[in-house]
Amino acid sequence: MFSSLFRGLHRAKCIACVGVVRFLSTQEVATALRPFYFIVHPDLFGQFPMERAVNEDSLKRLSEYVTSLQVSGRARPTELIFYVRQNSESAGQMKKVKVKLADKSLRQTVLSILGSCGLPVDYINNIPVSSAEASGKLLRSLQWHPSFYAATDRASPFQTPRANPQLMLRTWLQLNIGRSREKVDAIHHVQEDIIQLSAMLHDALNVQEIRWDSVWGITHFRGCLKSFYRLYAEHPRTISSILKGRRLIFSNKTGVSRLGEIVLSSEDVPTSWMRLLLSVGGYDSVLERLPFMEQKLSALLNGIGIIRQERSHSRVMAEDYELLLNKLLNSLRRCQDYVSKVFEDTDLSGFEMVVDGENAPMTLTSTGSFLIPASMPGTMVIDYIHTHKAEAYTVLRDIHSSLRKEAECVEKCALALELLEISKDENVTPQQMISCCERLTSEYWRLCVSLHQSRIQVSHYYSVMQDGKICIPWDWIGDDS
Template sequence: MLRSLIHRLRYRIVYTIVRSLSTQETANALRPFYFIVHPDLFGQFPRERNVNEESLKKLHEYLSSLQKTGSARPTNVLFYVRPQDESKDELKKSRNLKSVNIALSSRNLKTTVQNILSTCGLPVDYLKSIPEKATKTGALKQPIKWHPSFYAATGIKNPEEATHQEIILTFRSWLRRNIDESRLRTTAVKDIQDDIIRICDSLTSSIGLADIRWDSVWWSAHFRGCLKGFYRMYKEHPDRIGAVLRGRTLVFSNNSGVSLHGEIVLSIEDVPTHWMKLLMNVRAYDAVLERLPYMEKKLSELLNDIQIVRRKRHHHIMMAEEYELLLNKLLNSLRRCQDIAKTNLFEEDLSHLELVVEGESGPLALSSTGQFLVPASIPGSLVIDCIAKHKDQAHLILREILGSLQNEEVVVQRCLEDLQLSSLTKDENITPQQMVRCCQKLSHEAWMFEAWLTNTRLRVSHYYSVMQDGEICIPWDWVGDTNL
């Protein structure tokens, strides 16, 4: 009974101190605000009408909580405001609707109402005319702050702890603070990117390249510099360079050579003289590229026809010569373990599974995409044992991934259209399931983000960031206001 009495007393004190407006006074003060945001005024604008309806619900909940308990969870509400100096026909033609974001964070009702009116450019004369009310507690200016031991003994929830725990970074709050920075950076690099597109188009058409790709952590200004240097070199030796690169893919990266996919890779740290030297020796790599499929087939046969897959990794390009050495090393190891393979794998057909020769050393693992990642230095017996133990799990993951990949293409395209994005990509470590979940949420709440994200480049990752060229990174499991 004592605990109940203390609980009621504490909230009665908060109520008499914080609430300086009655329900009727609050409604009267906000009447001009309702006249410019009420959903009934937006009949010809269904999207804006829905936004205002949801925002009014959130606003009423916030105000009600302040009136009843003297506290409310901080939030933000978006409203579309209808200008009063245009007729209905003029407004329908121009769609001259501006939006306002109102931050609700104060625990004082009068201050909150004043903030709403000021944000919308409405007068606050009525609020100033309302006299301050005397409180029952006289000199008491704030709620009682009990020692933590009080809350531990009584079991009453500490409101201060609850306030700190409820402050969660949402996508909308982060975007509101960073979208201007993204736009500034995008504008700053627009001329650079236009130059890149122009030079790439010129090189591709002149040489007959299949593609030109930038694969480095350095940003677009470095790419443009490399392209200009290569273009000058091409103009000096058009026939020699054209004969080598016709039909090939050219990649600017952090190393030089011919990749296991047959791409011509030029190091951004080299000078054009070194580039030219590599290009003149490209034909010598053709024999290596021709041997790779044969070696992969032999490796597959040693493991009951498992598929050998070459996966592309961002900012990591494996060269053809290196890959050949890795395949040869793993082949030699597995040839000495065929008795173990027959015992553990029997005659079971494993052509539905996938294996990637990942590198010289590293963990032997089953990836999140269902592929066996095998370092070349691992003993063949451990490779066989791992496949035997996890083949059923790998098959299950691959089946799920196949369905998710098909679904991913659909939701990504829908998200691009719903938000009018310039591009939508993802990091390598984002699974198809995560990408699908992220894009579905974005499409579902497109009405909230479309105005901010139109013509924006978005990348799904594990963190929030604005890149140097204006691209926006967001975590795949971003939190929306509706999730709180």
């Protein structure tokens, strides 16, 4: 009986899917989960053998789940338990976190893991979908004859999947607003310390700005400010003369950004910060060369404007930007005949281009700028700009009115719901933000009690962050939807 069954399956027709399944790259997944590993790593639980063993087992199962998604595009749903330290100041306090894994998308799996622990998800959201598709491993999934799925009891792609119930905004708020309030109360004293320390450093250093731009929570920001203030107390004159009139950013790297900001890594020790500060003068010559290189690049592309834009947690250092510009300059110099052929005498000065890292995708941003990786061949850059020129013109033509309307909608929404703050992720477009805020404002009578004095981040998912900020998808579902 079984031999005949398997002979039948062997003869079954194998149908190749038209669609292609792609995933985030291994490096992108590792980078996105790095903050998570730091709070659950077994080495942090040496004095707690039970919690250490649980985290070791859960990490192993998580690795198997992610590997299965990357290899086959599917994995058996599972629930993992991790023990997480509450914060750096309560070494003996731990929190038990349950992570439910049921997504077939690697991106959604990473978001679920980070969201369950209240960790920032800006990095993964700042990776465009096209980047994840372009850098992932390419697989072609196979669909067998229906008799194969009937015989093996596996889920058949020929069957219509059962629709998941849609989560409404008010329902989610009822389940999570209490957790948000608890987190806000728990870190209130931390925020007060940050305000006080920032004000003291502002007055002492006479800097333009002190900002936090790291994947870590604000408790780490307070730690950085305390450490830096102690460093300043040891070298007041030296540090004041270096930072006067500058912008000081605590981020994930140490260096001088292409915007001239002094960037200090939250993971470095103060001695490393001091070494950078003492060498800041050496970066001035690099910063002075950058405008001339941008002018040369603009001239090679019929006067297109070259602008510098930084994304959250992804600052480009000045010396790295110089290398990126030089690489793209060399590539475009070799195809000037092709520029003349494609653009002829067309003036591109009304368009904008951002030179990005070598692993980024070519794309058109929501503000109408061309995002061009330095690793792209010159001919591909030319073709892309030529193909998307009309689309970019439309976005640039409407962007100022869109941004103005977005600001008005944000202000009205904040007033109607009495919010402390409403902001958005970088990958949320002005049109999406406008739609979200207009709907929130129209539903104020239903939502004002739940959201009173809350801080809202408009994104593509639901989450409660470490500081109590509430993330909601821009296309949230209302009671009347």
